[in-house]
Amino acid sequence: MLDISVIILTLNEELHIRRCIENVRSIAKQIFVVDCFSTDRTLEIAKQYNNVIILQNKWVNYATQFNWALEHAPIQTEWVLRLDADEYLTPELKLELEEKIPSLSNKYTGIVLPLRRVFLGKTIRRGMPQIKLLRLFRYGKAVSEIRLMDEHIQLIDGKTIEFKYEFADDNLNNLSWWSQKHIGYAIREAVDLLDIEFNLTGVAEADAHKQISAQALQKRMKKHQYAKQPLFWRSFAYFCYRYFFKLGFTEGKEGFLWHFLQGWWYRTLVDAKIFEIKRACGNDVEKMKNYLNDNYQIKI
Known part of the structure; x- marks a missing residue:
């Protein structure tokens, strides 16, 4: 022990x-x-x-x-x-x-x-x-x-x-559970990407200086690059990169579902949330914070 x-x-x-x-x-x-x-x-x-x-x-x-x-x-x-x-x-x-x-x-x-x-x-x-x-x-x-x-x-x-x-x-839960969980994740991921773009919380600004694992830091920096790409196009490109260029298609039906659901459907849902928030608030940070609190009970 x-x-x-x-x-x-x-x-x-x-x-x-x-x-x-x-x-x-x-x-x-x-x-x-x-x-x-x-x-x-x-x-x-x-x-x-x-x-x-x-x-x-x-x-x-x-x-x-x-x-x-x-x-x-x-x-x-x-x-x-x-x-x-x-x-x-x-x-x-x-x-x-x-x-x-x-x-x-x-x-x-x-x-x-x-x-x-x-x-x-x-x-x-x-x-x-x-x-x-x-x-x-x-x-x-x-x-x-x-x-x-x-x-x-x-x-x-x-x-x-x-x-x-x-x-x-x-995880042993079924796909309905998995999908509902990622619907919940999507708004938080959207806030994370908006934070990179608009500095909603200030957390993203300090990412490069955190003592986390090297790969986690590299992944975080890639997220900063991802946040600069056009909505919806980036989720499609990300799926294609994973499924075709990184050989995700060799993983069979399970691999297709994983890369489609986690790499495209989920990422598109995140972008849809961002689109919704920007349509309602424009680039006004205070409006975004109020919108997130009123509609998603996320206090920033």
């Missing part, structure tokens, strides 16, 4: 929570399920495990919830792992953690892990670059950056090191 605490944020995750807990209970000293008042069997399942501590807090956004967990969970370990309920560590990664963490130099305070994307039961390899995320860090050395969308763990001190093996994002 490693000197690791796992923080799992939950809301109605009865489909995933057992798999997630079972996956890490052999390597983690502490497991914290930080719930925002689930109404399904999430907490009933989590209470079946002796080494799971349950905390509850009202949801604001992912970043705020995770930072609340860091402040309020009675963490007694050297390392903290952020893991979503629909994620799990591969057997190879667990072995790598057991081999490397006990002897890891103190100069490394964060560990970057590759992500395995699983969609409709199929691992999607082509069409997108290998995603690497800072998910494991020494307690007290990192927090989540505060933003509506695409938040990352940000180091306060020290350096990161990359490990070889993957953790998996493997």
Whole structure:
């Protein structure tokens, strides 16, 4: 067992929570399920495990919830792992953690892990670059950056090191659930892109100076470039790039659905939200803020 605490944020995750807990209970000293008042069997399942501590807090956004967990969970370990309920560590990664963490130099305070994307039961390899995320860090050395969308763990001190093996994002919900979730994501992504263009919150201005993983920073800078491209054309071009030029078409029917839904449909919906907001507000930042508050309950 490693000197690791796992923080799992939950809301109605009865489909995933057992798999997630079972996956890490052999390597983690502490497991914290930080719930925002689930109404399904999430907490009933989590209470079946002796080494799971349950905390509850009202949801604001992912970043705020995770930072609340860091402040309020009675963490007694050297390392903290952020893991979503629909994620799990591969057997190879667990072995790598057991081999490397006990002897890891103190100069490394964060560990970057590759992500395995699983969609409709199929691992999607082509069409997108290998995603690497800072998910494991020494307690007290990192927090989540505060933003509506695409938040990352940000180091306060020290350096990161990359490990070889993957953790998996493997959501078991159906496509209706997936679509509804991305409808919710779309307005936050739209605000993120408008923030780059109009400096709504000031968060985007500081992107280049944040100590997040190198790939996350590179991705963030590409988003800044994407934000400058024409509405709707950019979502179509992005899909074509992924599906044809990056060989997404070789991933079969699952790959088509993934790249079409996540790379074109979702991105077009984001642009539609931006079009809606600009049509109502023009380039007036204060009008945008009021519109977002009145229509989407997003306070900036």
